[in-house]
Amino acid sequence: MAEFQGCQLPEDLYYDLDYVWARPGDDGTFTLGVTDPAQTMSGRLQKVRIKKPGTHLEAGRHVATLESGKWAGGVPVPFAGEVVARNDTLLEDPHLINVDPYGDAWIARIRPDSISTVLERLHGGSEAQEELRSWIRRYDVQCMRCAD
Template identity: 60%
Template structure:
């Protein structure tokens, strides 16, 4: 796991180089969430809405909407797919994103419409980590995690 400016940046994930991460699962699904720098940038998450199971989402459309005291915005899907699971614990406790954005606070699992192209618009490895460092520097982010 890479760390920069207090932010955790797992090298094994795929990133949209803004604020979404994606992880391929062994069963062909893709789990998505928001990055550590993004949760710090947004502030304490107060509310989240996640699209329902069965909902088809076009590329670039929102799979979820987050609201904090200083920011509200959507979580765009970097591929086309269908929601097959959503994190119900996150709906009940939105600030989980501020506690553990890569594990307990995943947002949804999706079945990509075109699995072979699902990661075409995403970056991973050293290139992604370097680009995220630039994003962190551009916005002057110092990552912090909330506690329960």
């Protein structure tokens, strides 16, 4: 897995080049979560709210809000679609996002309104890797692994 300033940046994911990663599923849905540098910038998360399944969101709207002692913010969806699942585990254990942001701490699965527009705001490959490195430099982020 690619790494920059201690931040893990999996090459097999798509990114909005800000907070969010996206993983396409076989059923036409996309699983979303927040990146390692984004969870680092957030600090130890203490509260998570995630929209309920069935909620429709326009591109750019927040599917979740995250709060730590030092930070609060939203997790935007990169494309319009319907929430088909959310990770209820995070509601009880928000800190899991700090521990396993690309795995068990996925946030929601979204079915896009139009599959043809999904990639308008998502990027992959070397372009995404370079942009994410710029993001990390811009916000002066140094990632450290949380073990618990």
